[in-house]
Structures are given as structure tokens and as C-alpha cells.
Amino acid sequence: MFFDMQALDGTNTYKLMGSVVMPRPIAWVVTQEEDGAYNAAPFSFFNVLSGDPPVVAVGIGHRSDEKKDTLRNIQRTGEFVINLVPASLMDAMNITATDYPAGIDELKRAxxxxxxxxxxxxxxISGSPVALECRLWKELDVDSKRVIVLARVEGLHVDDAAVIDADKCYIDGNKLDLVGRMHGAGWYSHTRDTFKLDRIPVSQAMAEKT
Ligand SMILES: Cc1cc2nc3c(=O)[nH]c(=O)nc-3n(C[C@H](O)[C@H](O)[C@H](O)COP(=O)(O)O)c2cc1C
Structure with missing residues (x-):
């Protein structure tokens, strides 16, 4: 089946993209409101784009015609934390995705x-095994209702239990027990079903018969 994405409306292109590009890591973004309170919300249109220098991207759509609180706060302060979501905090993450009226402390509720x-x-977020301290670098206006935020990662916290060798920066990813966003509404995956595949040295590749 071929889908001509240019011929489809936004609801359908969104459904398709979210259903095939998966699993996606979830950026659980904490920002600061004008009154100093913290706001948290999950975003799965997210990934790391560069390791050196460390750069991440988050895609934030508008809610109706309004900017989401996360985007408003990032644009005002230039600062945010991306927490990665462990299986143990899924319910709390889900609560922070709710569109509560202004003045409700979502973190407390969760x-x-x-x-x-x-x-x-x-x-x-306490209990999140990884937190990236981010500073806004560039914004891409995808259209009038969507912004891609590019940020430099200025600090990285990792749960001590997952650090194999701090000097060599070796981390045991399996210990993080992170989740990913899957297809459709409400489907997620664990990251426990891992396997190892080593890269093939060119000498070995060239020595093999074709
Ligand atoms: C797992 C998950 C992933 C989400 N990913 C995105 C996303 O990538 N972009 C987006 O605009 N909204 C996404 N949302 C919806 C926002 O989390 C939701 O609109 C939230 O209320 C925004 O909060 P805020 O207004 O405090 O920023 C996602 C929701 C969930 C549950």
C-alpha cells in the first residue's frame, strides 16, 4: 500500500507517521511557569540528533490555536529538562499529558x-533514571501550529545504578528500563527485549567471499 502523504489531511498523516516510526523515546519535559511553578508534559516526537555536540529535537504542536504551556515556557526561558520515562512512572507520565486547566499543579497530581x-x-523528575538539562538553540516553525525545538544538552543525569564506568562514560542501558511510544493511541513498548549485534570490521568483510 502506498500513501501519498501530500494528498492526505493532517489527521491522517499524523496517524500514519505515529504508527510506523516506532518505538519513539518519550521526552518528559519539565519547564518553569512565570510564577516559578513547574510544568511537565510528555512528547514522543523527540530524538537525539547529534552526540557531539549533544543536540536534541522535540516537535510540539499547538492545542487548537494556542501554544502548549511547554512551548510557551521554553520560548520565554530558553530552558527545559527532558526526563526519560521508566516503566515504573508510566501512570504518572500519563497524568501529566492531561490538559488540566491553568493553576492545577500537574506534578503534584501525578x-x-x-x-x-x-x-x-x-x-x-525524581525517579526518572535520565534527565537532560537543555538550553534552547533554534526553533523551526514547521507551520503555524507546529514548532520543532532544537536544544543543546548542557548537563546529563543518569541513575548511579546504571553507570558501569563513569570515567569511560559507559552506561548499562538495560538498567534504565525505559519505555517507548508505539502505534495508535495508548500503545507503548518496553525496552527489555534487547539483542547484541557487533559491527563488521572492513578487513573481515573484505575477506568473506561474495
Ligand atoms: C506519550 C505521549 C506523547 C506525546 N507526544 C506529543 C508530541 O510529540 N507533541 C505534542 O505536541 N504533543 C504530544 N503529546 C501531548 C502532550 O503531552 C499534551 O498536549 C500535554 O497536555 C501538553 O502539555 P502542556 O500544555 O503542559 O505543554 C503526547 C502525549 C503523550 C501521552
């Missing part, structure tokens, strides 16, 4: 506690 960041204002 039973979440924050820890201070090192380099930026917004705190990080």
Missing part, C-alpha cells in the same frame, strides 16, 4: 517530586 538541576532553572 505524585511527582522534583530534584534541582545543576545548570538551569527547571527541576528534574
Amino acid at each position: 505524585g511527582l517530586v522534583t530534584l534541582p538541576s545543576e545548570k538551569i532553572g527547571p527541576g528534574r
Whole structure:
């Protein structure tokens, strides 16, 4: 089946893209409101685009015609924390995706506690095994209702239990027990079903008969 994406409306292109590009990591973004309170919300149109320098991207759509709080706060402060989501915090993550009216403390409702960041204002979520302290670098206006935020990662927190060798920066990814966003509404995956495949040295590749 071929889908001509240019001929489809936005609802359908969204459904298709979200159903085939998966699993996607979830950026659980904490930002700071004008009154100092923290806001948290998940975004799965997210990934790392560069390791050196460390750069991440998050795609944030508007809610009706309004900017989401996360985008508003990032544009105002230039700072945010991306927490990665472990299986143990799925329910809390889901609560923070709810469109609560202004003035409701979503983190409190989700039973979440924050820890201070090192380099930026917004705190990080206690219990999340990875937190990236991000500073806004560039914004791409995809259209009038969608912005892709590119950010430099200025600090990275990893659960001590997952650090194999801090000097060599070796991390045991299996210990993080992160989840991914899957197809459709409400489907997720664990990252426990891993396997190892080593790269083939060119000498070995050239020595093999074709
Ligand atoms: C797992 C998950 C992934 C999501 N990914 C995105 C996304 O990539 N982009 C987006 O605009 N909204 C996404 N949402 C919806 C936002 O989390 C939701 O609109 C949230 O209320 C925004 O909160 P805010 O207004 O506090 O920023 C996602 C929701 C869930 C549950």
C-alpha cells in the first residue's frame, strides 16, 4: 500500500507517521511557569540528533490555536529538562499529558517530586533514571501550529545504578528500563527485549567471499 502523504489531511498523516516510526523515546519535559511553578508534559516526537555536540529535537504542536504551556515556557526561558520515562512512572507520565486547566499543579497530581538541576532553572523528575538539562538553540516553525525545538544538552543525569564506568562514560542501558511510544493511541513498548549485534570490521568483510 502506498500513501501519498501530500494528498492526505493532517489527521491522517499524523496517524500514519505515529504508527510506523516506532518505538519513539518519550521526552518528559519539565519547564518553569512565570510564577516559578513547574510544568511537565510528555512528547514522543523527540530524538537525539547529534552526540557531539549533544543536540536534541522535540516537535510540539499547538492545542487548537494556542501554544502548549511547554512551548510557551521554553520560548520565554530558553530552558527545559527532558526526563526519560521508566516503566515504573508510566501512570504518572500519563497524568501529566492531561490538559488540566491553568493553576492545577500537574506534578503534584501525578505524585511527582522534583530534584534541582545543576545548570538551569527547571527541576528534574525524581525517579526518572535520565534527565537532560537543555538550553534552547533554534526553533523551526514547521507551520503555524507546529514548532520543532532544537536544544543543546548542557548537563546529563543518569541513575548511579546504571553507570558501569563513569570515567569511560559507559552506561548499562538495560538498567534504565525505559519505555517507548508505539502505534495508535495508548500503545507503548518496553525496552527489555534487547539483542547484541557487533559491527563488521572492513578487513573481515573484505575477506568473506561474495
Ligand atoms: C506519550 C505521549 C506523547 C506525546 N507526544 C506529543 C508530541 O510529540 N507533541 C505534542 O505536541 N504533543 C504530544 N503529546 C501531548 C502532550 O503531552 C499534551 O498536549 C500535554 O497536555 C501538553 O502539555 P502542556 O500544555 O503542559 O505543554 C503526547 C502525549 C503523550 C501521552
